[in-house]
Amino acid sequence: MTPSAPTPAYRRLSVEERRSQLLDAALSLFAHRAPEEVSLDDVAEAAGVSRPLVYRYFPGGKQQLYEAALRSAAEELRNCFDEPLQGPLLPRLSRALDRYLAFVDQHDAGFSALLQGGSVVETSRTTATVDGVRRAAAEHIMRHLEVTEAGPRLRMTVRMWITAVEAASLIWLDEDKQPPAAELRDWLVEQFVAVLSVTARRDQQTAALVEALSADL
Amino acid sequence: MTPSAPTPAYRRLSVEERRSQLLDAALSLFAHRAPEEVSLDDVAEAAGVSRPLVYRYFPGGKQQLYEAALRSAAEELRNCFDEPLQGPLLPRLSRALDRYLAFVDQHDAGFSALLQGGSVVETSRTTATVDGVRRAAAEHIMRHLEVTEAGPRLRMTVRMWITAVEAASLIWLDEDKQPPAAELRDWLVEQFVAVLSVTARRDQQTAALVEALSADL
Structure with missing residues (x-):
């Protein structure tokens, strides 16, 4: 210590x-x-x-x-997603990611421990806590996109992106926080648009969103 | 039962x-x-x-x-990635994904258990087994892309995509294997190209790869 x-x-x-x-x-x-x-x-x-x-x-x-510490971290993480439902969409996502990456930066190894559930016996309970955060992230995104009934392709795309963001955060911590947070944030936002655009080729609902997103810029 | x-x-x-x-x-x-x-x-x-x-x-x-069962599943999973280093690149990726999705399809809940490490006490050992599979997947991709020294941005992109594929597989099992495997496979390949293209905007090494990939089609 x-x-x-x-x-x-x-x-x-x-x-x-x-x-x-x-x-x-x-x-x-x-x-x-x-x-x-x-x-x-x-x-x-x-x-x-x-x-x-x-x-x-x-x-x-x-x-x-231990469980209280995990829950408290999870709650703090959820708070990162709070963002007024106003203004252009991608800057909203950027601001939420800024707060999220600041959380990752600040908690560092604590963040990895949170995501990996530690080696505690009560894995199922801690996993549920983390899954709750993931679900909250997906719900926030849908709310901002004004989607009330997300079809399976859109849902899968958003959940895949959220998982990819998590992976990026863990790698980022492993790699001495390179690239700088602001670059990582822009990169993640661009990936969000890119994967939605791929889904848009085979899904009407997503196609409409991608159109709205680009009109919004 | x-x-x-x-x-x-x-x-x-x-x-x-x-x-x-x-x-x-x-x-x-x-x-x-x-x-x-x-x-x-x-x-x-x-x-x-x-x-x-x-x-x-x-x-x-x-x-x-339990550990032998996990190791055997992990080995079978690694075998899915074996693909001759010949012919256009994206069809190679498609074939590997076909085998991977067939594995997911066949093992179903066993696949979820493998990825989530189960609730066994020896989590760190099972996590290491699964991480080994992820690393193997990334290495295979780099070998096919003929990259010997991947820079941090390319590495992060590939690892993010691999995590996203895992997430997609778990969601796919949850959603009664919809969309059909062949559609999911194409979608994942397109996402691979899309995320590489985003990274290419800020990374020379990736830009060269994306160029090679599109010349290859």
Whole structure:
């Protein structure tokens, strides 16, 4: 573990602040080690608090803390997708991707751990959390595209792109965050248009969207 | 479990045939249930053999059988990528995808289980098996493209496409194998060209490949 910065004089945090501080500490520990190798003592130390305090917030112990950390990261991730339903479509997508990539950048290994579900036993529950984020991303995209009933080809295209974005984020972290986030973002937006255009050749609904997208530019 | 077809009069199989019969039975059981809910009795029953015989082939018990089943599926999957380095490039990709989709079609839930690593405790080992298949797919593509040193943008594009193909396969299984395999295959090939073309705008190496691909048609 990296030594923590000198702890400032004990500061009183609100319950919410303390909870979120503990979750952050936990997520970054779980990001670097398997959950079975992280103890509550480690979490307490990383957060600069006592072990009983961690227990007060998470009486269920490590499993509860782990799941809460995953859920909190998932929620933060969902928040990245919030974007007003106004203005040209592709800049909306760019802004959401900017926030998403900032999240990936900030959480780094924690993001990989979140996506890969860690090596925790309760894989099915953590997988459900991550799948919920993927579904939310797809729903946001459909809402912005003003699609209420997406046909199978459009749905598949959007889900494939979302998976490709995830893969790109993991590779990006592996490759020392190259290319720069702004380039990656533009590239992903262009890929979105490109794959929709391919689908448009065999799907009316997607063809109409692609037309709307290019009229929108 | 679906009732098995009436067992034909006991047939002598070679060691290899027997082994592969047991692996198939195991894979399809693990595909539908968590490994902890599958017993060796179930495997014996599904394969129409005795429990001691399963133990004779897999003395390490369930964990050994599970990992062997995954490895065998992974190997079969890698074989799909084997394609002579001759003739126009995109038809080579189409043929490999045909074999891959036939594998997905045949293994169905077993394929999903393979990709999702199941809920087994030894996730890291099974993840490594699947990652090996992904890496093999990327290497095959680079070999066919005659690229010996892929730059980061080309590498990322190919890996993103491979992940998107995986996602498409899982969705395809979920959606009762619609669209038909041949259409899905063409669609995936077109997406491959489309995403490479997007990357070509910002990467010389990829631009040269896209040019070669279109000259090749």
